[in-house]
Amino acid sequence: MSPSVLIGITGGIAAYKIPLLVRMLVQAETDVHVVMTEAAGRFVTPVTLAALSGNPVRQNMWDNIAGPSVEHIELADRADAAVIAPATANTIGKLAAGLADNLLTTVFLAVKCPVLICPSMNVNMYRHPAVQANLKRLAELGYDVMAPESGFLACGWVGEGRMPEPEDILARVRQLMAPSDLQGERILVTAGPTEEPLDPVRFLTNRSSGKMGVALARRAAARGANVTLVAGPLKVAPPLSVTHIPVRTAQDMYDRVIELFPETDTVIKAAAVADFRPAAFEEAKIKKEDMDPVIRLVKNRDILMELGGLKNARQILVGFAAETHDALENGRAKLVRKNLDMLVLNDVTRPGAGFDCDTNIVRILYRSGEERQLEIMSKDSVADSILDEVRDLRARMSRGDCRR
Numbered sequence: 001m002s003p004s005v006l007i008g009i010t011g012g013i014a015a016y017k018i019p020l021l022v023r024m025l026v027q028a029e030t031d032v033h034v035v036m037t038e039a040a041g042r043f044v045t046p047v048t049l050a051a052l053s054g055n056p057v058r059q060n061m062w063d064n065i066a067g068p069s070v071e072h073i074e075l076a077d078r079a080d081a082a083v084i085a086p087a088t089a090n091t092i093g094k095l096a097a098g099l100a101d102n103l104l105t106t107v108f109l110a111v112k113c114p115v116l117i118c119p120s121m122n123v124n125m126y127r128h129p130a131v132q133a134n135l136k137r138l139a140e141l142g143y144d145v146m147a148p149e150s151g152f153l154a155c156g157w158v159g160e161g162r163m164p165e166p167e168d169i170l171a172r173v174r175q176l177m178a179p180s181d182l183q184g185e186r187i188l189v190t191a192g193p194t195e196e197p198l199d200p201v202r203f204l205t206n207r208s209s210g211k212m213g214v215a216l217a218r219r220a221a222a223r224g225a226n227v228t229l230v231a232g233p234l235k236v237a238p239p240l241s242v243t244h245i246p247v248r249t250a251q252d253m254y255d256r257v258i259e260l261f262p263e264t265d266t267v268i269k270a271a272a273v274a275d276f277r278p279a280a281f282e283e284a285k286i287k288k289e290d291m292d293p294v295i296r297l298v299k300n301r302d303i304l305m306e307l308g309g310l311k312n313a314r315q316i317l318v319g320f321a322a323e324t325h326d327a328l329e330n331g332r333a334k335l336v337r338k339n340l341d342m343l344v345l346n347d348v349t350r351p352g353a354g355f356d357c358d359t360n361i362v363r364i365l366y367r368s369g370e371e372r373q374l375e376i377m378s379k380d381s382v383a384d385s386i387l388d389e390v391r392d393l394r395a396r397m398s399r400g401d402c403r404r
Helices: 013-027 046-053 071-078 089-097 103-108 123-127 129-140 166-177 211-222 250-263 303-310 327-337 379-398
Strands: 004-009 031-036 081-087 115-119 149-152 158-162 186-191 196-199 202-204 226-231 243-246 266-269 276-278 297-299 316-323 342-347 363-366 371-373
Touching: 004 013, 004 071, 004 103, 013 031, 013 046, 013 081, 013 166, 031 046, 031 071, 031 103, 071 103, 081 089, 081 103, 081 166, 089 103, 089 115, 089 129, 115 129, 115 166, 123 129, 123 158, 166 211, 186 211, 186 250, 196 276, 202 276, 211 226, 211 266, 211 379, 226 250, 250 303, 266 303, 266 379, 303 316, 316 327, 316 379, 327 342, 327 363, 342 379, 363 379
Parallel strands: 004 031, 004 081, 081 115, 186 226, 186 266, 226 243, 266 316, 316 342
Antiparallel strands: 149 158, 196 202, 276 297, 342 363, 363 371
């Protein structure tokens, strides 16, 4: 069953961003229900939100008075997580005082799931002692209050009060829903491509965007792990909840990973590290007038192979393999050759899999010889499936079960 998220929208200009949040939640296979105040309807229409969520949008306490259920209790009971965005000073004050004078406040006072509050208002209003006291009261009551961003506000002032971007709200909602089943696990994730300099303006690289590795880091942190992300140049922002160590070349990544490895419980090597680098770096730009320049390549160090030789009995090592032919045969050989506990294999020629897309299709290979084929799904969902396997393997190791 898909997780259910309840979104409350109040009457602030930032309400125009919420359709994007709804769409991203739906794309992440979430059942989304929206409750909005009458004032919110002046900024974004219920029709838009209903079309994006696939569910009716509720505004009025009395719309379904003849129905068979108490609507506000039904909405509250089905939610696995709830968020109010934007949250105006008015609604923040009502919730802090336990007041329920519209459908939104009535529903949110009845929910039992984690609730995220995203304040959005004028900077002077946000700084007012009464508003700050109400936010402190909500935090004391167990609400998760997400600090607003600073910047140019719709009212013309500059300062705190901007609602966080939908991508950041989505990440926090996912964190609220995630089980804390990786608490205490020290996980090192590598992500993205590496760049191997050829001359001052050119380098060799590959098509990796880093999305898969970033998804793994984000989901591991949401599930309680202490996460370090060693990443080459990314096309997506690294999660705020992890320690991000940017690198450029394969040698840079090798140095940092080898340095961190002794203090790591699990390594997930999702980076697309360049296999080769130019044998020489040209100090001046190679001019196109040069006659048929020849670039000689040399091999980079194999980070995953070296980790396989260094790991101890308590460490888990997960590798990735992006293949274009003989995928299964190559993946099985790599699993054994590099002493991995698991290998995540994908055929990058398949539509919906591989580089620079938001979905993936993978097959997980295990040292025991077992294999598990996953259907096409979002990279966040793939990440959770991989982390489920890491969790289960850690549990078996803790029980003294030698199967890996």
